[in-house]
Every structure is written in C-alpha cells, then in structure tokens.
Amino acid sequence: MQLEFATVTWPVPALIGLGLLAALLGYLAGYLDSNFRTAKKITAAEAQAQTKIREAEKKMALAEGGQQDNPGLLRFKKKTRITPLNFDGKNVNKPLTSDEKKR
Known part of the structure; x- marks a missing residue:
C-alpha cells in the first residue's frame, strides 16, 4: 500500500507519532490491567492461607489437648x-x- 501525499492531510511523521502513541497507550492499559488482576489474586491467596493457618492451629490445639504423657x-x-x-x-x-x- 502506497500513501499518496496529496490525499494525506497529516504529515507522515505525525502519523508515525500517532501510531507510537496508540501502541504506548495499549501497553499502559495492559500493564495496569495485569497489575490489578495480580493484586486481586494475591489478596485472595493471602486470605486462603490465613484460613488454612487458623484451621491448622485449631487442629494442633485439639491434638495437644488430648495427648497425655x-x-x-x-x-x-x-x-x-x-x-x-x-x-x-x-x-x-x-x-x-x-x-x-x-x-
């Protein structure tokens, strides 16, 4: 595809800059979206770990209480x-x- 300079209303460097700006905005949107999703997964994993820790502590307390020397x-x-x-x-x-x- 060839651009005819007579039909293009913007100069070519401005079109290249616009393309680079669009790519940069796409990269930024993907980066932020990835960070938000990762933060949600981390908080969910931490909450799950805390519940499992509490369950294990309860099991240990029950096991220690029932064990005699x-x-x-x-x-x-x-x-x-x-x-x-x-x-x-x-x-x-x-x-x-x-x-x-x-x-």
Missing part, C-alpha cells in the same frame, strides 16, 4: 539437659537387671 515401659526422657533412662515411670540410675531387660 504416657511413658510406656521404657523411654528416654530429657530433663534439664540430662537424658535419664525412664523405666516404668521411674528413673534408672543403675544398670538394668536381666529380668528388667527381658521386659
């Missing part, structure tokens, strides 16, 4: 940086007898 038969129990051997709920400071080892 049951040492069972034999377990290491840490008290003030010392890890004593705990057998039948009593601290063991001496070697276990053969009968106790069999249990």
